[in-house]
Amino acid sequence: MCHLRSVKRRRKQRAFGGIMSSIIPSMLAFIHLYFDYFLDFLYGLYYNSKKKIVSASKDPILELSATEMARKIREGELKSEEVVLAHINRIKEVNGLLNAVIDERFDAALEEARRVDENIAKGVYAGRDFKQKIFLGVPFTTKGTTVCKGLDVSFGLVPRKGMKGTEDAKVVENMKNSGAILLALTNVPQLSIWSEAHNPVFGITNNPYDTTRNVGGSSGGECSIIAACGSAIGIGTDIGGSIRIPAYMCGLFGHKCSPTVTPTKGLTFRNGSEQDRTMVVAGPISRYCEDLIPGLKAILGADACRSLQLDKKVDIAKLKYYFIEEMPSLLISPVRSDVMKSFRSVVEHFRKMTGKAQELEIEELAYTARLYTKALANEGNDFSYDVTNKKYRAVWYRELFKYIFRCSNLSFSSVMVLINAQVLRKATSEWFEENTEKIKSELLSKLGNDGVLFFVSQPTTAHYHHLSYLRPYNLLYFSLFNLLKFPVTQVPLGLSHDGLPLGVQVVSAPFNDHLCLAVAQELESVFGGYVPPNSQA
Ligand SMILES: CCCCCCCC/C=C\CCCCCCCC(N)=O
Numbered sequence: 001m002c003h004l005r006s007v008k009r010r011r012k013q014r015a016f017g018g019i020m021s022s023i024i025p026s027m028l029a030f031i032h033l034y035f036d037y038f039l040d041f042l043y044g045l046y047y048n049s050k051k052k053i054v055s056a057s058k059d060p061i062l063e064l065s066a067t068e069m070a071r072k073i074r075e076g077e078l079k080s081e082e083v084v085l086a087h088i089n090r091i092k093e094v095n096g097l098l099n100a101v102i103d104e105r106f107d108a109a110l111e112e113a114r115r116v117d118e119n120i121a122k123g124v125y126a127g128r129d130f131k132q133k134i135f136l137g138v139p140f141t142t143k144g145t146t147v148c149k150g151l152d153v154s155f156g157l158v159p160r161k162g163m164k165g166t167e168d169a170k171v172v173e174n175m176k177n178s179g180a181i182l183l184a185l186t187n188v189p190q191l192s193i194w195s196e197a198h199n200p201v202f203g204i205t206n207n208p209y210d211t212t213r214n215v216g217g218s219s220g221g222e223c224s225i226i227a228a229c230g231s232a233i234g235i236g237t238d239i240g241g242s243i244r245i246p247a248y249m250c251g252l253f254g255h256k257c258s259p260t261v262t263p264t265k266g267l268t269f270r271n272g273s274e275q276d277r278t279m280v281v282a283g284p285i286s287r288y289c290e291d292l293i294p295g296l297k298a299i300l301g302a303d304a305c306r307s308l309q310l311d312k313k314v315d316i317a318k319l320k321y322y323f324i325e326e327m328p329s330l331l332i333s334p335v336r337s338d339v340m341k342s343f344r345s346v347v348e349h350f351r352k353m354t355g356k357a358q359e360l361e362i363e364e365l366a367y368t369a370r371l372y373t374k375a376l377a378n379e380g381n382d383f384s385y386d387v388t389n390k391k392y393r394a395v396w397y398r399e400l401f402k403y404i405f406r407c408s409n410l411s412f413s414s415v416m417v418l419i420n421a422q423v424l425r426k427a428t429s430e431w432f433e434e435n436t437e438k439i440k441s442e443l444l445s446k447l448g449n450d451g452v453l454f455f456v457s458q459p460t461t462a463h464y465h466h467l468s469y470l471r472p473y474n475l476l477y478f479s480l481f482n483l484l485k486f487p488v489t490q491v492p493l494g495l496s497h498d499g500l501p502l503g504v505q506v507v508s509a510p511f512n513d514h515l516c517l518a519v520a521q522e523l524e525s526v527f528g529g530y531v532p533p534n535s536q537a
Helices: 002-050 066-074 080-098 106-122 127-132 170-177 220-227 244-249 289-300 302-308 337-354 363-378 396-404 412-422 429-447 472-484 513-527
Strands: 101-104 139-143 181-186 233-238 253-256 281-286 320-324 451-456 488-495 501-507
Touching (some): 066 080, 066 106, 106 181, 170 181, 170 289, 220 233, 220 244, 233 253, 244 472, 244 488, 253 289, 281 289, 337 488, 363 472, 429 451, 488 513
Parallel strands (some): 139 181, 320 451
Antiparallel strands (some): 101 181, 233 281, 253 281
Protein backbone atom coordinates (compact mmCIF):
# COMPACT_ATOMS: atom_id res chain seq x y z
CA MET A 1 0.00 0.00 0.00
CA CYS A 2 2.70 2.32 1.09
CA HIS A 3 4.76 1.35 -2.01
CA LEU A 4 1.78 2.05 -4.30
CA ARG A 5 1.30 5.49 -2.80
CA SER A 6 4.92 6.40 -3.29
CA VAL A 7 4.84 5.18 -6.94
CA LYS A 8 1.77 7.33 -7.54
CA ARG A 9 3.48 10.28 -5.87
CA ARG A 10 6.60 9.81 -8.01
CA ARG A 11 4.51 9.57 -11.19
CA LYS A 12 2.71 12.77 -10.23
CA GLN A 13 6.02 14.49 -9.51
CA ARG A 14 7.44 13.35 -12.86
CA ALA A 15 4.39 14.59 -14.77
CA PHE A 16 4.54 17.89 -12.89
CA GLY A 17 8.32 18.09 -13.49
CA GLY A 18 7.78 17.40 -17.22
CA ILE A 19 5.22 20.18 -17.52
CA MET A 20 7.33 22.57 -15.43
CA SER A 21 10.48 21.78 -17.38
CA SER A 22 8.76 22.85 -20.59
CA ILE A 23 6.67 25.70 -19.12
CA ILE A 24 9.40 27.42 -17.11
CA PRO A 25 11.88 27.85 -20.00
CA SER A 26 9.04 29.04 -22.27
CA MET A 27 7.96 31.58 -19.65
CA LEU A 28 11.52 32.79 -19.14
CA ALA A 29 12.05 33.07 -22.91
CA PHE A 30 8.79 35.04 -23.17
CA ILE A 31 9.84 37.45 -20.40
CA HIS A 32 13.30 37.75 -21.94
CA LEU A 33 11.84 38.55 -25.37
CA TYR A 34 9.59 41.31 -24.05
CA PHE A 35 12.33 42.72 -21.85
CA ASP A 36 14.50 42.80 -24.99
CA TYR A 37 11.76 44.68 -26.89
CA PHE A 38 11.46 47.07 -23.94
CA LEU A 39 15.20 47.84 -24.14
CA ASP A 40 14.77 48.70 -27.82
CA PHE A 41 11.84 50.92 -26.95
CA LEU A 42 13.82 52.79 -24.27
CA TYR A 43 16.88 53.27 -26.45
CA GLY A 44 14.62 54.30 -29.33
CA LEU A 45 13.21 57.16 -27.21
CA TYR A 46 16.74 58.55 -26.94
CA TYR A 47 18.08 57.73 -30.41
CA ASN A 48 15.17 58.09 -32.85
CA SER A 49 15.46 61.87 -33.24
CA LYS A 50 19.21 61.59 -33.82
CA LYS A 51 19.13 59.49 -37.00
CA LYS A 52 20.96 60.98 -40.00
CA ILE A 53 20.70 59.81 -43.62
CA VAL A 54 23.79 58.62 -45.49
CA SER A 55 22.81 59.32 -49.09
CA ALA A 56 23.28 56.56 -51.65
CA SER A 57 26.36 56.78 -53.86
CA LYS A 58 25.73 58.18 -57.33
CA ASP A 59 28.96 57.10 -59.02
CA PRO A 60 28.46 53.83 -61.00
CA ILE A 61 32.14 52.90 -60.46
CA LEU A 62 31.40 52.48 -56.76
CA GLU A 63 28.67 49.95 -57.46
CA LEU A 64 31.02 47.47 -59.13
CA SER A 65 32.44 44.43 -57.40
CA ALA A 66 36.20 44.50 -56.73
CA THR A 67 36.60 41.69 -59.29
CA GLU A 68 34.75 43.69 -61.93
CA MET A 69 36.79 46.83 -61.14
CA ALA A 70 39.99 44.80 -61.61
CA ARG A 71 38.75 43.39 -64.93
CA LYS A 72 37.84 46.84 -66.25
CA ILE A 73 41.21 48.28 -65.18
CA ARG A 74 43.07 45.36 -66.80
CA GLU A 75 41.12 45.70 -70.04
CA GLY A 76 41.56 49.48 -70.20
CA GLU A 77 37.85 50.30 -69.66
CA LEU A 78 38.69 52.16 -66.45
CA LYS A 79 41.82 53.84 -65.09
CA SER A 80 42.96 52.83 -61.63
CA GLU A 81 43.36 56.53 -60.84
CA GLU A 82 39.68 57.28 -61.48
CA VAL A 83 38.63 54.25 -59.41
CA VAL A 84 40.84 55.29 -56.48
CA LEU A 85 39.70 58.92 -56.74
CA ALA A 86 36.02 57.89 -56.79
CA HIS A 87 36.54 56.02 -53.50
CA ILE A 88 38.47 58.90 -51.91
CA ASN A 89 35.64 61.28 -52.81
CA ARG A 90 33.07 58.92 -51.39
CA ILE A 91 34.99 58.55 -48.12
CA LYS A 92 35.19 62.34 -47.84
CA GLU A 93 31.44 62.56 -48.52
CA VAL A 94 30.29 60.02 -45.90
CA ASN A 95 32.95 59.75 -43.22
CA GLY A 96 31.64 62.76 -41.26
CA LEU A 97 28.44 60.77 -40.68
CA LEU A 98 29.99 57.33 -40.28
CA ASN A 99 33.30 57.90 -38.48
CA ALA A 100 34.52 54.68 -40.11
CA VAL A 101 37.92 55.75 -41.52
CA ILE A 102 40.49 56.67 -38.86
CA ASP A 103 43.64 57.15 -40.95
CA GLU A 104 44.36 57.41 -44.67
CA ARG A 105 47.04 57.48 -47.34
CA PHE A 106 45.06 59.11 -50.16
CA ASP A 107 47.99 60.89 -51.88
CA ALA A 108 50.19 57.79 -51.86
CA ALA A 109 47.29 55.68 -53.14
CA LEU A 110 46.66 58.07 -56.05
CA GLU A 111 50.37 58.00 -56.88
CA GLU A 112 50.36 54.18 -56.89
CA ALA A 113 47.23 54.16 -59.07
CA ARG A 114 48.89 56.41 -61.65
CA ARG A 115 51.86 54.03 -61.73
CA VAL A 116 49.54 51.07 -62.34
CA ASP A 117 47.88 52.92 -65.25
CA GLU A 118 51.25 53.80 -66.77
CA ASN A 119 52.48 50.21 -66.49
CA ILE A 120 49.31 48.83 -68.06
CA ALA A 121 49.64 51.35 -70.91
CA LYS A 122 53.27 50.34 -71.43
CA GLY A 123 52.29 46.64 -71.47
CA VAL A 124 54.54 45.91 -68.50
CA TYR A 125 52.33 43.09 -67.22
CA ALA A 126 52.45 39.87 -69.21
CA GLY A 127 49.42 37.50 -69.16
CA ARG A 128 50.61 35.50 -66.14
CA ASP A 129 51.37 38.60 -64.08
CA PHE A 130 47.87 39.85 -64.77
CA LYS A 131 46.46 36.58 -63.48
CA GLN A 132 48.49 36.73 -60.29
CA LYS A 133 47.66 40.39 -59.71
CA ILE A 134 43.99 39.62 -59.09
CA PHE A 135 43.17 43.09 -57.77
CA LEU A 136 45.57 45.22 -59.82
CA GLY A 137 44.68 48.90 -59.31
CA VAL A 138 41.71 48.24 -56.98
CA PRO A 139 41.56 50.21 -53.69
CA PHE A 140 41.13 48.33 -50.41
CA THR A 141 40.93 49.16 -46.70
CA THR A 142 41.76 47.28 -43.54
CA LYS A 143 40.88 47.44 -39.86
CA GLY A 144 42.83 49.41 -37.28
CA THR A 145 44.30 46.38 -35.49
CA THR A 146 45.97 45.06 -38.65
CA VAL A 147 49.32 46.82 -38.81
CA CYS A 148 50.03 48.97 -41.88
CA LYS A 149 53.28 50.82 -42.50
CA GLY A 150 52.82 54.56 -41.86
CA LEU A 151 49.27 54.27 -40.49
CA ASP A 152 47.79 54.38 -36.99
CA VAL A 153 48.62 51.50 -34.63
CA SER A 154 46.87 52.75 -31.50
CA PHE A 155 44.44 49.75 -31.54
CA GLY A 156 42.05 52.15 -29.76
CA LEU A 157 44.37 52.45 -26.73
CA VAL A 158 44.95 55.95 -25.35
CA PRO A 159 48.66 55.40 -24.45
CA ARG A 160 49.33 54.39 -28.09
CA LYS A 161 47.60 57.47 -29.58
CA GLY A 162 49.57 58.83 -32.54
CA MET A 163 51.80 55.76 -32.98
CA LYS A 164 52.35 54.63 -36.57
CA GLY A 165 53.14 51.19 -38.00
CA THR A 166 56.64 50.48 -39.24
CA GLU A 167 55.85 47.50 -41.47
CA ASP A 168 52.80 45.83 -43.00
CA ALA A 169 51.07 42.83 -41.47
CA LYS A 170 51.61 39.78 -43.67
CA VAL A 171 47.97 39.80 -44.86
CA VAL A 172 48.31 43.46 -45.93
CA GLU A 173 51.57 42.65 -47.71
CA ASN A 174 49.81 39.75 -49.49
CA MET A 175 46.91 41.96 -50.54
CA LYS A 176 49.33 44.56 -51.93
CA ASN A 177 51.12 41.78 -53.83
CA SER A 178 47.81 41.03 -55.55
CA GLY A 179 48.02 44.55 -57.02
CA ALA A 180 45.46 46.13 -54.66
CA ILE A 181 46.10 49.66 -53.39
CA LEU A 182 45.78 50.43 -49.66
CA LEU A 183 43.58 53.46 -49.18
CA ALA A 184 42.72 53.81 -45.51
CA LEU A 185 42.47 52.27 -42.06
CA THR A 186 39.16 51.76 -40.26
CA ASN A 187 37.79 51.89 -36.70
CA VAL A 188 37.70 49.01 -34.18
CA PRO A 189 36.92 48.43 -30.49
CA GLN A 190 39.97 48.39 -28.18
CA LEU A 191 42.27 45.56 -29.29
CA SER A 192 39.37 44.31 -31.47
CA ILE A 193 37.73 42.62 -28.49
CA TRP A 194 34.07 43.63 -28.67
CA SER A 195 31.08 43.52 -30.99
CA GLU A 196 30.85 47.29 -31.49
CA ALA A 197 33.48 49.61 -33.07
CA HIS A 198 33.97 52.16 -30.33
CA ASN A 199 37.07 53.34 -28.47
CA PRO A 200 38.28 56.41 -26.54
CA VAL A 201 40.78 57.39 -29.26
CA PHE A 202 38.48 57.59 -32.28
CA GLY A 203 34.94 57.40 -30.87
CA ILE A 204 32.07 55.35 -32.27
CA THR A 205 31.38 54.22 -35.83
CA ASN A 206 27.85 54.54 -37.23
CA ASN A 207 25.86 52.15 -39.36
CA PRO A 208 25.17 53.52 -42.88
CA TYR A 209 21.67 51.96 -42.83
CA ASP A 210 20.80 53.91 -39.68
CA THR A 211 23.41 56.10 -38.00
CA THR A 212 21.94 55.46 -34.55
CA ARG A 213 22.64 51.74 -34.88
CA ASN A 214 25.58 49.54 -34.01
CA VAL A 215 27.87 48.76 -36.90
CA GLY A 216 29.17 45.58 -35.24
CA GLY A 217 32.74 44.73 -34.42
CA SER A 218 35.42 44.36 -34.39
CA SER A 219 35.82 45.05 -38.14
CA GLY A 220 33.07 47.65 -37.73
CA GLY A 221 34.66 50.64 -39.45
CA GLU A 222 35.62 48.32 -42.29
CA CYS A 223 32.06 47.11 -42.89
CA SER A 224 30.57 50.57 -42.45
CA ILE A 225 32.74 52.09 -45.20
CA ILE A 226 32.41 49.10 -47.56
CA ALA A 227 28.60 49.09 -47.22
CA ALA A 228 28.61 52.84 -47.94
CA CYS A 229 30.70 52.18 -51.11
CA GLY A 230 33.81 54.00 -49.81
CA SER A 231 35.98 50.91 -50.24
CA ALA A 232 35.84 48.10 -52.79
CA ILE A 233 36.96 45.26 -50.53
CA GLY A 234 38.41 44.92 -47.03
CA ILE A 235 40.53 42.68 -44.87
CA GLY A 236 38.81 41.53 -41.68
CA THR A 237 40.05 39.35 -38.85
CA ASP A 238 37.87 37.10 -36.69
CA ILE A 239 38.54 35.65 -33.24
CA GLY A 240 34.95 35.72 -32.03
CA GLY A 241 32.91 37.00 -34.96
CA SER A 242 34.83 40.11 -35.99
CA ILE A 243 34.36 39.54 -39.72
CA ARG A 244 30.81 38.19 -39.50
CA ILE A 245 29.22 40.41 -36.83
CA PRO A 246 29.77 43.68 -38.70
CA ALA A 247 29.23 42.02 -42.09
CA TYR A 248 25.80 40.98 -40.79
CA MET A 249 25.00 44.40 -39.31
CA CYS A 250 26.00 46.11 -42.57
CA GLY A 251 24.51 43.64 -45.06
CA LEU A 252 27.81 42.36 -46.48
CA PHE A 253 29.57 39.12 -47.30
CA GLY A 254 32.43 37.95 -45.11
CA HIS A 255 34.28 34.68 -44.90
CA LYS A 256 35.93 33.25 -41.79
CA CYS A 257 38.17 30.56 -43.20
CA SER A 258 39.41 27.23 -41.82
CA PRO A 259 42.22 27.39 -39.23
CA THR A 260 46.02 27.37 -39.67
CA VAL A 261 46.14 29.10 -43.08
CA THR A 262 46.18 32.71 -41.83
CA PRO A 263 49.57 34.38 -41.43
CA THR A 264 49.12 36.16 -38.10
CA LYS A 265 52.19 38.41 -38.13
CA GLY A 266 51.07 42.00 -37.54
CA LEU A 267 47.57 41.21 -36.22
CA THR A 268 47.14 42.95 -32.80
CA PHE A 269 50.41 42.21 -30.98
CA ARG A 270 50.86 38.85 -32.77
CA ASN A 271 54.18 37.84 -34.25
CA GLY A 272 53.15 34.92 -36.44
CA SER A 273 54.28 32.09 -34.17
CA GLU A 274 50.68 31.25 -33.19
CA GLN A 275 49.40 30.53 -36.70
CA ASP A 276 48.85 26.77 -36.15
CA ARG A 277 46.91 26.99 -32.88
CA THR A 278 45.01 30.29 -32.78
CA MET A 279 41.28 30.87 -33.33
CA VAL A 280 42.13 34.10 -35.22
CA VAL A 281 41.73 34.05 -38.97
CA ALA A 282 41.76 36.78 -41.60
CA GLY A 283 39.40 36.98 -44.54
CA PRO A 284 37.68 39.19 -47.08
CA ILE A 285 34.68 41.47 -46.53
CA SER A 286 32.79 42.53 -49.65
CA ARG A 287 29.49 43.61 -51.10
CA TYR A 288 29.44 40.78 -53.64
CA CYS A 289 29.95 37.07 -53.25
CA GLU A 290 32.15 36.85 -56.34
CA ASP A 291 34.89 38.78 -54.46
CA LEU A 292 35.24 36.21 -51.67
CA ILE A 293 37.36 33.56 -53.42
CA PRO A 294 39.75 36.04 -55.09
CA GLY A 295 39.78 37.96 -51.79
CA LEU A 296 40.84 34.85 -49.86
CA LYS A 297 43.55 34.08 -52.40
CA ALA A 298 44.84 37.62 -52.23
CA ILE A 299 44.78 37.90 -48.41
CA LEU A 300 46.08 34.45 -47.50
CA GLY A 301 48.20 33.79 -50.58
CA ALA A 302 47.35 31.21 -53.26
CA ASP A 303 49.49 28.46 -51.69
CA ALA A 304 47.93 28.80 -48.24
CA CYS A 305 44.50 28.63 -49.89
CA ARG A 306 45.03 25.26 -51.55
CA SER A 307 43.79 23.30 -48.51
CA LEU A 308 40.53 25.30 -48.56
CA GLN A 309 39.63 23.65 -51.94
CA LEU A 310 38.43 27.02 -53.23
CA ASP A 311 38.39 26.01 -56.91
CA LYS A 312 36.65 22.67 -56.42
CA LYS A 313 33.30 22.45 -58.25
CA VAL A 314 30.27 22.01 -55.97
CA ASP A 315 26.89 20.59 -56.94
CA ILE A 316 24.72 22.29 -54.32
CA ALA A 317 21.75 20.05 -55.13
CA LYS A 318 23.76 17.08 -53.88
CA LEU A 319 24.76 18.55 -50.51
CA LYS A 320 23.14 17.67 -47.18
CA TYR A 321 21.54 20.59 -45.35
CA TYR A 322 21.16 21.06 -41.60
CA PHE A 323 19.99 23.93 -39.48
CA ILE A 324 19.87 25.11 -35.87
CA GLU A 325 17.37 27.88 -35.18
CA GLU A 326 18.26 29.09 -31.72
CA MET A 327 21.07 28.92 -29.15
CA PRO A 328 19.66 27.23 -26.04
CA SER A 329 20.78 29.84 -23.50
CA LEU A 330 19.01 32.46 -21.42
CA LEU A 331 22.14 34.64 -21.61
CA ILE A 332 21.31 35.28 -25.27
CA SER A 333 18.35 37.27 -26.65
CA PRO A 334 15.52 35.24 -28.20
CA VAL A 335 15.47 35.36 -32.02
CA ARG A 336 13.11 38.05 -33.34
CA SER A 337 10.34 37.17 -35.76
CA ASP A 338 11.74 39.08 -38.78
CA VAL A 339 15.13 37.37 -38.35
CA MET A 340 13.52 33.96 -37.92
CA LYS A 341 11.30 34.47 -40.97
CA SER A 342 14.24 35.17 -43.26
CA PHE A 343 16.23 32.29 -41.71
CA ARG A 344 13.34 29.87 -42.33
CA SER A 345 12.98 31.02 -45.93
CA VAL A 346 16.63 30.05 -46.49
CA VAL A 347 16.07 26.59 -44.99
CA GLU A 348 12.88 26.21 -47.03
CA HIS A 349 14.68 27.04 -50.27
CA PHE A 350 17.17 24.23 -49.77
CA ARG A 351 14.52 21.87 -48.46
CA LYS A 352 12.63 22.35 -51.72
CA MET A 353 15.81 21.89 -53.76
CA THR A 354 16.94 18.66 -52.10
CA GLY A 355 13.77 17.35 -50.46
CA LYS A 356 15.34 17.51 -47.01
CA ALA A 357 16.86 19.86 -44.44
CA GLN A 358 17.35 18.41 -40.98
CA GLU A 359 17.13 20.34 -37.73
CA LEU A 360 19.91 19.58 -35.22
CA GLU A 361 19.74 19.84 -31.46
CA ILE A 362 22.96 19.93 -29.48
CA GLU A 363 22.42 20.34 -25.75
CA GLU A 364 26.01 21.37 -25.06
CA LEU A 365 25.49 24.60 -27.05
CA ALA A 366 24.02 25.92 -23.80
CA TYR A 367 27.60 26.04 -22.45
CA THR A 368 28.99 28.17 -25.29
CA ALA A 369 29.62 31.24 -23.07
CA ARG A 370 31.88 29.33 -20.67
CA LEU A 371 33.50 27.31 -23.42
CA TYR A 372 34.31 30.36 -25.51
CA THR A 373 35.62 32.34 -22.50
CA LYS A 374 37.98 29.46 -21.78
CA ALA A 375 39.02 29.22 -25.44
CA LEU A 376 39.80 32.95 -25.45
CA ALA A 377 41.91 32.54 -22.30
CA ASN A 378 43.74 29.63 -23.97
CA GLU A 379 44.83 31.96 -26.79
CA GLY A 380 47.72 33.07 -24.60
CA ASN A 381 47.19 36.83 -25.04
CA ASP A 382 46.73 38.61 -21.74
CA PHE A 383 43.95 41.14 -22.42
CA SER A 384 44.33 42.72 -18.97
CA TYR A 385 47.98 43.52 -19.76
CA ASP A 386 47.60 44.35 -23.46
CA VAL A 387 44.74 46.79 -22.82
CA THR A 388 47.03 49.06 -20.75
CA ASN A 389 49.61 48.84 -23.57
CA LYS A 390 51.57 46.42 -21.36
CA LYS A 391 52.07 49.02 -18.61
CA TYR A 392 50.28 47.08 -15.82
CA ARG A 393 47.68 44.32 -15.39
CA ALA A 394 44.22 45.88 -15.30
CA VAL A 395 41.88 44.64 -12.59
CA TRP A 396 38.16 44.89 -13.29
CA TYR A 397 36.97 46.69 -10.12
CA ARG A 398 39.71 49.35 -10.26
CA GLU A 399 39.00 49.99 -13.94
CA LEU A 400 35.25 50.08 -13.28
CA PHE A 401 35.79 52.61 -10.50
CA LYS A 402 38.02 54.73 -12.77
CA TYR A 403 35.49 54.43 -15.60
CA ILE A 404 32.65 55.68 -13.38
CA PHE A 405 34.76 58.67 -12.31
CA ARG A 406 35.81 59.32 -15.92
CA CYS A 407 39.50 58.74 -15.40
CA SER A 408 39.88 55.40 -17.18
CA ASN A 409 41.63 54.88 -20.50
CA LEU A 410 39.43 51.87 -21.12
CA SER A 411 36.17 51.57 -23.04
CA PHE A 412 33.28 50.24 -21.00
CA SER A 413 33.37 47.16 -23.24
CA SER A 414 36.96 46.48 -22.13
CA VAL A 415 35.86 46.67 -18.48
CA MET A 416 33.18 44.08 -19.32
CA VAL A 417 35.74 41.81 -20.96
CA LEU A 418 37.81 42.07 -17.74
CA ILE A 419 34.74 41.17 -15.66
CA ASN A 420 34.02 38.21 -17.90
CA ALA A 421 37.58 36.93 -17.58
CA GLN A 422 38.26 37.77 -13.92
CA VAL A 423 34.94 37.30 -12.13
CA LEU A 424 32.82 34.69 -13.82
CA ARG A 425 33.23 31.02 -12.98
CA LYS A 426 36.07 29.38 -14.90
CA ALA A 427 35.81 26.12 -16.79
CA THR A 428 38.34 23.40 -16.04
CA SER A 429 40.44 22.15 -18.95
CA GLU A 430 38.85 18.65 -18.84
CA TRP A 431 35.32 20.05 -18.85
CA PHE A 432 36.28 22.38 -21.68
CA GLU A 433 37.83 19.60 -23.80
CA GLU A 434 35.00 17.19 -23.16
CA ASN A 435 32.18 19.55 -24.08
CA THR A 436 33.92 21.21 -27.02
CA GLU A 437 34.64 17.74 -28.38
CA LYS A 438 30.99 16.68 -27.96
CA ILE A 439 29.74 19.64 -30.02
CA LYS A 440 32.48 19.23 -32.59
CA SER A 441 32.03 15.49 -33.11
CA GLU A 442 28.24 15.81 -33.31
CA LEU A 443 28.57 18.42 -36.07
CA LEU A 444 31.40 16.63 -37.88
CA SER A 445 29.43 13.39 -37.98
CA LYS A 446 26.57 15.18 -39.74
CA LEU A 447 28.45 17.57 -42.00
CA GLY A 448 31.22 15.27 -43.25
CA ASN A 449 32.62 16.55 -46.53
CA ASP A 450 29.25 17.19 -48.14
CA GLY A 451 27.15 18.93 -45.52
CA VAL A 452 26.32 22.51 -44.71
CA LEU A 453 24.74 24.00 -41.58
CA PHE A 454 22.58 27.12 -41.56
CA PHE A 455 22.92 29.10 -38.35
CA VAL A 456 21.19 32.32 -37.29
CA SER A 457 23.61 35.28 -37.39
CA GLN A 458 22.08 37.31 -34.58
CA PRO A 459 18.77 37.30 -32.72
CA THR A 460 18.10 40.92 -33.76
CA THR A 461 18.99 43.20 -36.64
CA ALA A 462 21.60 45.92 -35.91
CA HIS A 463 20.55 47.30 -32.53
CA TYR A 464 20.99 50.82 -31.15
CA HIS A 465 24.46 51.96 -30.12
CA HIS A 466 25.71 50.63 -26.77
CA LEU A 467 22.95 48.01 -26.44
CA SER A 468 25.78 45.48 -26.81
CA TYR A 469 26.55 46.15 -23.11
CA LEU A 470 23.12 44.75 -22.21
CA ARG A 471 23.26 41.89 -24.73
CA PRO A 472 26.94 40.96 -24.49
CA TYR A 473 26.50 37.25 -25.14
CA ASN A 474 24.54 37.59 -28.40
CA LEU A 475 27.89 37.43 -30.17
CA LEU A 476 28.12 33.75 -29.20
CA TYR A 477 26.10 32.94 -32.34
CA PHE A 478 29.36 33.78 -34.10
CA SER A 479 32.01 32.89 -31.50
CA LEU A 480 30.81 29.27 -31.37
CA PHE A 481 32.49 28.66 -34.72
CA ASN A 482 35.78 30.20 -33.56
CA LEU A 483 35.67 27.80 -30.63
CA LEU A 484 35.12 24.91 -33.05
CA LYS A 485 37.42 26.35 -35.76
CA PHE A 486 34.84 25.70 -38.50
CA PRO A 487 34.72 27.87 -41.63
CA VAL A 488 31.69 30.16 -42.03
CA THR A 489 30.43 32.49 -44.73
CA GLN A 490 28.26 35.39 -43.57
CA VAL A 491 25.67 36.03 -46.28
CA PRO A 492 23.38 39.10 -46.58
CA LEU A 493 19.67 38.43 -47.23
CA GLY A 494 18.32 41.89 -48.11
CA LEU A 495 16.66 44.24 -45.63
CA SER A 496 14.04 43.93 -42.87
CA HIS A 497 10.81 45.98 -42.88
CA ASP A 498 12.65 48.79 -41.05
CA GLY A 499 15.48 48.92 -43.60
CA LEU A 500 18.14 47.05 -41.62
CA PRO A 501 20.22 44.18 -43.06
CA LEU A 502 19.28 40.54 -42.55
CA GLY A 503 21.65 37.63 -43.04
CA VAL A 504 22.58 34.04 -42.30
CA GLN A 505 25.71 32.06 -41.44
CA VAL A 506 26.63 29.14 -43.70
CA VAL A 507 28.91 26.67 -41.94
CA SER A 508 30.85 23.62 -43.10
CA ALA A 509 33.34 21.17 -41.60
CA PRO A 510 36.96 22.44 -41.57
CA PHE A 511 38.70 22.68 -44.94
CA ASN A 512 35.41 22.53 -46.82
CA ASP A 513 35.28 26.29 -47.29
CA HIS A 514 34.25 25.74 -50.93
CA LEU A 515 30.88 24.35 -49.73
CA CYS A 516 30.00 27.49 -47.71
CA LEU A 517 31.08 29.68 -50.61
CA ALA A 518 29.03 27.77 -53.20
CA VAL A 519 25.91 27.94 -51.03
CA ALA A 520 26.56 31.67 -50.42
CA GLN A 521 26.55 32.20 -54.19
CA GLU A 522 23.16 30.49 -54.50
CA LEU A 523 21.76 32.58 -51.65
CA GLU A 524 22.95 35.79 -53.28
CA SER A 525 21.19 34.96 -56.52
CA VAL A 526 17.94 33.91 -54.83
CA PHE A 527 17.70 36.43 -51.96
CA GLY A 528 19.35 39.45 -53.56
CA GLY A 529 22.43 39.81 -51.31
CA TYR A 530 23.70 43.32 -50.64
CA VAL A 531 21.24 46.22 -50.92
CA PRO A 532 22.84 49.71 -50.87
CA PRO A 533 21.91 51.83 -47.82
CA ASN A 534 19.14 54.35 -48.33
CA SER A 535 18.88 53.58 -52.04
CA GLN A 536 15.25 54.79 -51.90
CA ALA A 537 16.05 58.01 -49.99
C1 LIG B 1 28.27 40.97 -15.95
C2 LIG B 1 29.38 41.11 -16.92
C3 LIG B 1 29.26 40.21 -18.07
C4 LIG B 1 30.35 40.42 -19.04
C5 LIG B 1 30.01 39.75 -20.29
C6 LIG B 1 31.04 39.89 -21.34
C7 LIG B 1 30.76 38.91 -22.41
C8 LIG B 1 31.66 38.95 -23.50
C9 LIG B 1 32.45 37.71 -23.68
C10 LIG B 1 33.60 37.72 -24.25
C11 LIG B 1 34.10 38.90 -24.94
C12 LIG B 1 34.96 38.56 -26.04
C13 LIG B 1 34.56 39.18 -27.30
C14 LIG B 1 35.52 38.76 -28.31
C15 LIG B 1 35.15 38.80 -29.72
C16 LIG B 1 34.95 40.03 -30.44
C17 LIG B 1 34.94 39.88 -31.87
C18 LIG B 1 36.25 39.47 -32.53
N1 LIG B 1 37.35 40.18 -32.27
O1 LIG B 1 36.26 38.52 -33.28
